[in-house]
Structure formats: C-alpha cells, structure tokens
Amino acid sequence: MVSLYPLVKNECIKMIKKKRLLVVLLILAAIIPMFTYAQMKVAESNRKQFGTTDWRVEQRQKIVDYTRSLSSGRVPEEWKQWRRVEVKLAQYYLDKDVNPAEPNGVTFTREFVKNAVNLFIPLMVMVVAADMVSGEHTTGTIKLLLTRPVQRWKILLSKLLSLILFTSFIVIATAILCYLISGVVFGYGGWDMPVFFGFQAKGTEVDFSFVRPVDNWLYLIMELGLVWYAAVVVAVMTLMISVLVRSTAAGMGIMLALLISGTILTNMVSSWEAAKYLFMVNLNLTTYLSGTLPPIKGMDLPFSLAVLTVWGIASVIVSFAVFTKKDVLN
Numbered sequence: 001m002v003s004l005y006p007l008v009k010n011e012c013i014k015m016i017k018k019k020r021l022l023v024v025l026l027i028l029a030a031i032i033p034m035f036t037y038a039q040m041k042v043a044e045s046n047r048k049q050f051g052t053t054d055w056r057v058e059q060r061q062k063i064v065d066y067t068r069s070l071s072s073g074r075v076p077e078e079w080k081q082w083r084r085v086e087v088k089l090a091q092y093y094l095d096k097d098v099n100p101a102e103p104n105g106v107t108f109t110r111e112f113v114k115n116a117v118n119l120f121i122p123l124m125v126m127v128v129a130a131d132m133v134s135g136e137h138t139t140g141t142i143k144l145l146l147t148r149p150v151q152r153w154k155i156l157l158s159k160l161l162s163l164i165l166f167t168s169f170i171v172i173a174t175a176i177l178c179y180l181i182s183g184v185v186f187g188y189g190g191w192d193m194p195v196f197f198g199f200q201a202k203g204t205e206v207d208f209s210f211v212r213p214v215d216n217w218l219y220l221i222m223e224l225g226l227v228w229y230a231a232v233v234v235a236v237m238t239l240m241i242s243v244l245v246r247s248t249a250a251g252m253g254i255m256l257a258l259l260i261s262g263t264i265l266t267n268m269v270s271s272w273e274a275a276k277y278l279f280m281v282n283l284n285l286t287t288y289l290s291g292t293l294p295p296i297k298g299m300d301l302p303f304s305l306a307v308l309t310v311w312g313i314a315s316v317i318v319s320f321a322v323f324t325k326k327d328v329l330n
Helices: 004-018 020-050 055-069 077-096 105-116 120-129 134-139 141-146 152-186 216-244 248-266 273-277 301-325
Strands: 194-197 200-202 205-207 212-215
Touching: 004 020, 004 152, 020 105, 020 120, 020 152, 055 077, 077 194, 077 205, 105 120, 105 152, 105 216, 120 152, 120 216, 120 248, 134 216, 134 248, 152 216, 152 301, 194 216, 212 216, 216 248, 216 301, 273 301
Parallel strands: none
Antiparallel strands: 194 212, 200 205
C-alpha cells in the first residue's frame, strides 16, 4: 500500500515544474500595482472634488446623490433597492463616526480581496487546476501513472489535496502581495481600525441589531476565510471538468464561460429566483459581511455556503466516480 504523502509530494513537484504558480504570482505582481495606483487617483480626485480630505463630506454627498436618484423613473427598481441599502449603511457609519474606507494597506487588501472573490481569484485557481487530470492525457503520462500499484482513488485524492494546498497558497499570496504593495502608497497601518459587520439587508431595510465592531485584522481574516472557501469550490469543480474533459483547453474554456456568466448573472438575475441555486451566483460571499444587498431575494450567508457545499460535494463524487472507472486506453 502506497501512502498519500509521496503522491501529494509528487503532484506538488509537477505543479511547480509547470510554472503555473509563477505565472499566477507574476499576474498578481502586475495587477495589484495598477489597482493601487487607481485607488490613489480616486483619492486625489475626491480631494479635488470635495476640497477636503474629510471622509464625512464624501459620505454625505453619496447619501444626497443616491437619495436624489431614487425619484428618477429611469433608474431600475433593483438599483433603487441597492441604493436605499447603501444610503442606510453610509448613514450608519456617519452616526458611528467611523470611516469605512480608511486608506491604508489593510483596508486596500480587504477591498481588493472582496472584489476579487467573484472572478479574479477563481480565474487564478482555474489556471492552476485546469490540467491536473486532462494534462496527463495530453502528455500521455496518464497510462504510466495508472500502471503503478496504486488505487485510482488515491491518485485522484492526492491531486485534490495538492490542489487545495495550492489554492490556499494563491489566496494567502494575494493578501500578502496586496498589503506589501499597497502599503508603499497608503502605509502599513490600520490593523486595529474598527470595522462594523453583521448588517442584514432584507429588501430595502437593513437590520442593525446584530452589528458589532471588530478590528480590521479580524475582519480581513473572516473575509479571507470566505474567499478561501469559494476558491476551493471553484478548484474542486475545475478538477471535475479536468476529469470529464480530456482537453485542457476545452476544460479551461468551460470554466471560463461559467465564471464570466456568473458575473453577468449576478447583475441581471434579480427576478429569476431559481438562479440562486447556481454556484456562480453564490461565490461573492464577502458581500454578506458588509451588508450589501444580495443579487436575489432570499439569499444569505448560510444559504450561499450550503449551495457551494452541495456543488463541491457533487463535484468530488462525480470526479471520483468517473476517474476510478475511466477507460484511458482510448
């Protein structure tokens, strides 16, 4: 009987040799400075527009603008709902005298991760996971791999475990690079800045009864935990497609189409309630911490976690069922 450790080690070595992880790190190193510069220009633009660095002026103007737009007949009703919630959240932060977007490395990291969970991080995970099984067919090593005295389920389990390790590395690396790069511009402070969470948006109302402040570092850890879970589900589903489809290019195309369609659906499916059972619509878990209105009525954090869990478990079952019975000779 062969233990899992050498199998997982072998998979990790193969992944490193493919240099996919290096590509991901280079993409992060190129993208993050662009967003840092963009955020800096936004801050400068706000200072010029409002003539002050006081964040309260910007929040008050936001409330005025959103409230004025609610009377416009050209604004869709779902946008009006979202703006009513945003107005109440902005007013809450004003009442508590806490800047929700204090410029510092931790806050930038928090906001970047929040916006990356829906598409950017899943795409990075897909780059690593897309050819874990299909790549073995392309290179012809699948036959050699399966001739060894190792059960097929152990081979696939080693690929799954190594994939989870690399997915975790991508999420952690994203946070670290964000903090290190943005800190050069915004400073490396902000760890103990208070952040409010526990907002519950219900229709156009916001329930503040469960809201409480936490330190910025703890809020960031909570966000990274949710991002990690969403990324693992995407990784598991990518692995399933890699098992089902022998072509790496086809597998990447399928996952890319699913992820992009999820981004589009999130902005368009407010009246299609059945769409809330699609995994793509539930990836943006971090919005539940900030109190943002969910894309479809009836969605909340436990619901989205449950939906993603079901999709993840189903993907694992399909992957093992197909891989253990798959004919690799044809």
